[in-house]
Amino acid sequence: MMDASILDFGTGITKIGIGGDADPLHVFRTTVTDGSVQGKEDQVPMKNGNVSNWDAMELIYTRSFELLGEDSTKRPALLSIPPMGSKLDRETSAKVLFEKVGIPSLVMVNNAELSLYQSGQSTGLVVNLGHGTTYVAPIWEHNIFSHAITHGGVTGSDIDNFLSALLNSNENAHQVTVEEARSIKESGACYVSQDFDDELNKDRTEIDLSYELPDGREILIGRERFLSCEALFNPEYIDKDSPPIHKLICDTVSRCDINIRRNLYSNIHIVGGQSLSIGLIERLQKEIQKKVPQSVEVVINAAENRDYAAWVGGSVFSQLSTFKNMLVTKADYEEKGISVLQNTCGV
Ligand SMILES: Nc1ncnc2c1ncn2[C@@H]1O[C@H](COP(=O)(O)OP(=O)(O)OP(=O)(O)O)[C@@H](O)[C@H]1O
Numbered sequence: 001m002m003d004a005s006i007l008d009f010g011t012g013i014t015k016i017g018i019g020g021d022a023d024p025l026h027v028f029r030t031t032v033t034d035g036s037v038q039g040k041e042d043q044v045p046m047k048n049g050n051v052s053n054w055d056a057m058e059l060i061y062t063r064s065f066e067l068l069g070e071d072s073t074k075r076p077a078l079l080s081i082p083p084m085g086s087k088l089d090r091e092t093s094a095k096v097l098f099e100k101v102g103i104p105s106l107v108m109v110n111n112a113e114l115s116l117y118q119s120g121q122s123t124g125l126v127v128n129l130g131h132g133t134t135y136v137a138p139i140w141e142h143n144i145f146s147h148a149i150t151h152g153g154v155t156g157s158d159i160d161n162f163l164s165a166l167l168n169s170n171e172n173a174h175q176v177t178v179e180e181a182r183s184i185k186e187s188g189a190c191y192v193s194q195d196f197d198d199e200l201n202k203d204r205t206e207i208d209l210s211y212e213l214p215d216g217r218e219i220l221i222g223r224e225r226f227l228s229c230e231a232l233f234n235p236e237y238i239d240k241d242s243p244p245i246h247k248l249i250c251d252t253v254s255r256c257d258i259n260i261r262r263n264l265y266s267n268i269h270i271v272g273g274q275s276l277s278i279g280l281i282e283r284l285q286k287e288i289q290k291k292v293p294q295s296v297e298v299v300i301n302a303a304e305n306r307d308y309a310a311w312v313g314g315s316v317f318s319q320l321s322t323f324k325n326m327l328v329t330k331a332d333y334e335e336k337g338i339s340v341l342q343n344t345c346g347v
Pocket residue numbers: 009010011012013014048049082129130131132133134155156157182185186187188271272273274275276277278307
């Protein structure tokens with residue numbers, strides 16, 4: 001059997017490649033640009049883990065298989081599915097992959113389960129901080145506890161919007177777009193403070209940073225550097241009716257059996273691009289530790305390439321001896337419909 005195509009279409013970033021590889025072959029924005037129409041805005045086909053524009057999303061699928069090469073349509077495919085993904089999206093994905101792209105077989109696996117495969121562990125608490133989804137999912141012996149998943153926290157894209165608004169309300173002479181705010185954030189100019197009040201009391205000369213935008217304009221960034229990321233822990237700053245990330249974690253653990261809670265706290269796996277923020281792991285550790293008894297050990301595992309965790313996990317998953325048997329063939333799908341692709345692998 002040919003190695004599978006591993007497909008992780010994230011709200012912000014698409015990661016695609018071949019099973020068995022250590023890294024995805026292609027990583028690109030989940031954005032459709034119509035270069036032929038001048039001044040036309042980019043189309044963003046996904047929002048909060050769900051597809052909001054299937055016409056645009058189909059172009060992302062087509063582009064992905066073009067990038068993976070001619071042979072790729074003959075490979076089986078593993079599709080990563082967000083824990084809160086809609087049934088309609090799963091149906092449409094299968095339709096596009098089987099009927100338009102023409103792949104021979106497919107398996108859909110929960111994004112959280114895949115992320116844990118990156119670590120090689122079978123039990124753990126997966127915390128995803130992505131561009132459009134922030135969720136916490138407990139996994140026990142490879143089984144996801146769907147009833148205990150929590151989501152709805154501040155996401156990477158919320159932080160971009162917030163940072164852009166903050167920068168536009170300070171003394172900068174230039175307007176900073178959301179896209180520019182995103183690159184400022186990703187450059188490492190922003191960080192998570194260890195003590196928010198201490199950071200606010202620091203002298204501005206310790207904080208202020210001059211930043212050069214891609215077009216050469218200079219802007220001054222001050223407290224926005226840590227105020228932006230603070231929204232993860234204090235969502236009220238962006239007026240968002242969502243819980244802080246440490247609260248989501250504690251809520252999820254408390255929905256699990258009392259006998260496994262300690263184990264989950266000592267096996268936290270943080271994944272997703274937004275978790276690369278400087279200072280985030282240390283601050284999260286502190287905030288969780290404040291909410292649990294002293295005797296509970298809080299251990300946060302953070303792999304270096306955790307922004308690709310679901311993809312890497314998918315690559316590992318596709319090499320398991322059981323993988324072949326999980327694949328649903330096109331003939332099976334045509335005979336039995338979408339139901340054959342569901343109710344397995346946490347989907
Ligand atoms: N070095 C960095 N520091 C902070 N944030 C970063 C960094 N690099 C990437 N990000 C942010 O991570 C997010 C992308 O992460 P990821 O690829 O995990 O999301 P996604 O898979 O596209 O979305 P989702 O899983 O929510 O559907 C973006 O918001 C991006 O700005």
